[in-house]
Amino acid sequence: MTAISAGAASPKKQVMMAMSGGVDSSVAAAMLIEQGHEVVGVTLKLWGGDSDSGCCSVSDVDDARWVADQLGIEHHVFNMGADFDEHVVDPYIASHAAGLTPNPCVECNRHVKFGKLHERAKALGFDAVATGHHARLVTREDGTFRLGRGADQAKDQSYVLYMLDQEQLGRLMLPLGGGTKDEVRARAAELNMRTANKPDSQDVCFITSTGGRQKFIGARLPLTPGTVVDGSGEQVGTVTAVELVTIGQRRGLGLAGGSDPQFVTNVDTQTATVTVGRPEDLLVETTPLHQVVWAHEPVEGPVLVQTSAHGVPAAATFAGGVVHWDEPHRKVAPGQSVVLYDNDQVLGGGLALRN
């Protein structure tokens, strides 16, 4: 199998470059221009509320506009706030209400960046959409596309892009996939970009570090105090909001000190009960998935499976919609994305169901 990075030596394309105002998309835009493509920068306005990672603050739009001006390309701002609310924020709240652990970045990619923006780029006559994600686009010998892990393992973002299908991959450009974050920053400094030293965005863009999840979710959902019980059903602590508890969580459970470390092994929002147990109580043989999507076609058989953005992949067999772990695996919080790989290429993925 040969893997070539699309973009290099490809014919000149009209590219819509998604520019967040961060260093990655700034450098990605510069690279596409150097490759001879016709690039138009687009910044999405997604969230109008408080934010400190700042995914769509006016200052980030300013940064993107500044970089676009420096690169001599057109820059537009698209307001996709309504789509963001509908497909990312509202489901995020609803998931927490149901005791699930949602991944809003995945849903934003699915519905906004590679949903709405992708459709818009097509309607406007663009050949491709480019982003500054650290992931590679791979063309297989049979002409089909796969998403590959970024060369910089620590910055690899293939996990949050697992939902891309052939049509989306075929119109995608990922200029940064072959490089490291350090190289990106060095390139930005070389180009004298004001975004060169901008910190990496952290966590969920609409949750502030000062307010946290509790404030954001609490303002949109009545939070329910819950009881913490051990494996035998005996109460061992309390939590202020059962909706904010996640499988595997260790802190904030109101447990008496001194005992062995206890982890959340189950959350039942119906009865407002959180069950805790020892690390080995978290281990499962299987993880059932739903809403499974595939890069090309459904796959059954041995796979590598990653259950969080920067988690370590584990070997498993995927069959009948269920991940069968080779070795007992830590329970995956329901709602989390579970991504299936063939070596370093994404096959597809889905959302974890309750065991």
Add this chain to the structure above:
Amino acid sequence: MTGTAYLDHAASTPMRPEAVEAMEAAFRAGAANPTGAHKLAREARKVLDRSRTTIADAFGTDPGNVVFTGGGTEADNLAIFGVVGARGGLPACSSIEHHAVLHPVQHLGGHVFGVDARGVVDIADLNRVLGEIEATGEKVAVVSVMLANNESGVIQPLDDIAAVVRERSDAVLHTDAVQAVTWLDLKTHTAAFDLMSISAHKFGGPQGVGALVMRSDIDLVPVILGGGQERERRSGTQNVAGISAMAAAMAATEADRASLVSRIDALRTRLIDGLRSVLDGVHESGVDASGDRSHKVAGTAHLCFEGLDSESLLFLLERGGLYASAASSCASGAQEPSHVLAAMGVSRDLAVGSLRLSLGATTTDADIDLALSVIPAAVDQLRGTR
């Protein structure tokens, strides 16, 4: 077809040659401060006085009743905060006001009355809101209704509104006349109102200059404190060149308004009729089945296209050389959903496909030709891919 057409005059219209000349003359005369005592300062003061008279004349008021500001937004803020600060009580405004009025009114806990489907103030709702304020035991400090709406171009019947308000309160009446200056005789249209806001760059003057004009002496608490310029109502050294240019633009506008309105009205009719003859699903905001547009200023063609989103449409229009806008833009440059269309009862699905084509003094037949070529092509492209 090649070339470009600028149909975004309601956002900012090119400066009149007379205004550019006035501005250059003021710059060349030196940069004296009009509050100074020496000859050059007195010359600057003279320019200011003459400009003040020109603006006052357009409204049929005294020069002393003109307060120069740094634009329309500042004039609106001064009207709302200034009057409420001086008189106490609560402000009220219509639901289709520009944010420069709406946000100050909301900030002060004011009340908002609605409009009908044509975008005209609903008199019954105005009465209801006045009663609502009275019921709280507060008095109505100021009622603000714009003369012409920035999106729909709809003209508000200020005489009728004044009669209703005067009937039951001593509220000060303010109108944001920013979008009206090019098209309407200000003396007659604002005769029943006390305070009028204008912005130079909407009628051929420069950006960053405006005025709050009073029909008579109204008590105002200043929003900007300092050297006491503008009779203690707005401190800060006046922008002499900009004010001079605004006055020149006002004089030019007053001189050719009648001929401009009839010429532009004909161009707008050709534009809208032309689009509707080749495109389905085009709705003209604030215009009912009769097609009557007599309640709208001549320069505005506000349309909603079924099955489209404005951002995509504007992108393709720009590619075709046509510059226009949709709803109001926010600080980031993104298009915001229109509160004006929502107030008029336009569904969100339709409102997201809005397009404002606004004509001005420099608009030509060729601009309309280009629009009639570019818009249908863009609409077809976008609808074809859906």
